[in-house]
Amino acid sequence: MKIIIPVKRVLDPYTQARVNKQTQQVDLSNAKMAMNPFCEIAVEEALTLKESGAATETIAVSIGTDKTVDTLRTALAMGVDRAIFIKTDSELDLQPLHVGKILANIIQREEAQLIIMGKQAVDNDNNQTGQILSGLLDYSLGTFISKFDLNSDSNSVEVSREIDSGIETRKLNLPAIVTVDLRLNEPRYASLPNIMKARSKPLETIELSSLGIDTSPRIKVVSVEESGTKDRASKQISSAEELFTELNQMGVL
């Protein structure tokens, strides 16, 4: 079983996003970038399957500008077998529908049976790409998974999904797409020797334009503004009595 892991390069999740008022875009020049945390979890799950002998090959795919190669190198250093880089030009504002169409093309070319991806990219917070991809390919879909097991028939998987009302367990026939949630696993760090080894692992570059996919934007960002948390004038208290008195005065009890 071949596994494809789509990974995205995003602003480091612990860094505050800043808006460039002139360009009306989030300013990523000089910003610290990282692999989307959910994608790290997806990579970890694929590696575990490979190590258990269930997977034959793990392939990381990322779509983006030249710097995206860094993210693919990270995936290779974590342990995936090879990487595919879909190169875009810097002006292009890709949306999940485009990403889905590009990934569908690669998945069909590779004849992958299982796609493990993040539930959400923490830059645009869309939470859409896996679902869209499953619709385009008509594959079965398991979103927000916190548990994954390959069934002994090797034709299906059992997944537990974190949903608003609790945990739902489903069986998905392969080929399938799963999107991973935070509690699926603890992703490993790449060791120094593996970072060195990753440099010689295969990384194929494909020009997006060569795939013939329509990437004209469906959604235009008209403007952006920072809306970070506003500091509030906080009152210090030091007893339960004071707290209840304040809350009563504020009318929130």
Next chain:
Amino acid sequence: MSALILIELNGSEVSANSRAALTAALQLSDSVDALVLTNDSANASAAASMSGINTVKTIVDDSLEHANVEVASKLIADVMSDYKFLVSGSSTYSKNILPRVGALLDVQPISDVCKIKSSNTFVRPLYAGNVMATVETADDTIVMTVRATAFEHAEDGGSAALEALSPAMPESNSTFISLQESQSERPELTTAERIVSGGRGLGSKDNFAMIEQLADKLDAAVGASRAAVDAGFISNDYQVGQTGKVVAPKLYLAVGISGAIQHLAGMKDSQVIVVINNDPDAPMSRMADIVWQVDLFDALNELNAYQV
């Protein structure tokens, strides 16, 4: 230019998410229908009593009790031929299904809409809500989820027409196995007026019971940080934040939570924020209306013993 809302049921009741979706849909169109996918035709009547809906369309099939996404998305996409807008609340139910509907209709869906500026221009959060973007769509059909904290929850008072649809059920390549549902007598997290939320500072599942005790005293819902959920103090459906639930209660009381960007993303619109933490520099304190800098166990003991 009519709109369809996808109804999400909580048992036999219409969820707050769907009530918010109705309010949003009525801002887009004065002709709003609803779609209920269910295993029990009786469930359509709850939707029909919301005020503002023309027709409630219902598809009844046993398999729809635990919405199978491959089936649901196909059924919805087919119904959409009569509509310009598809609106649903930002729940895991809709987030699972709507993007797949988008793919089937060749439409780029819009997630977590917080404001409708015009029939094609919307405001939505990026970067854990630290950036708000105004986006304009060029698609002819518009598919979106809306934040339940950003739109009023439509009230009952209507009596919509009911229409049963009976399409052929699409093939499915997945099967439902089980649902481990969280049971709680407390108010529901996303609609509660008050929330008492606990973090890693609680230290253990046993200690976390002190949070539950305080919640009961204040008739509040219980919430948690990711660290508290990861540590097993409480189950996943209590997580507040960027990747958990988004809440905006009258009162949010954060105990032993540091205030990471990802947590603030889920609660920063709360009306009154109270922080109990022994670290004066916890980022959470900066956005608090009231700060009690104290050992949280002392504070919880005192609060739980206090005679109101």
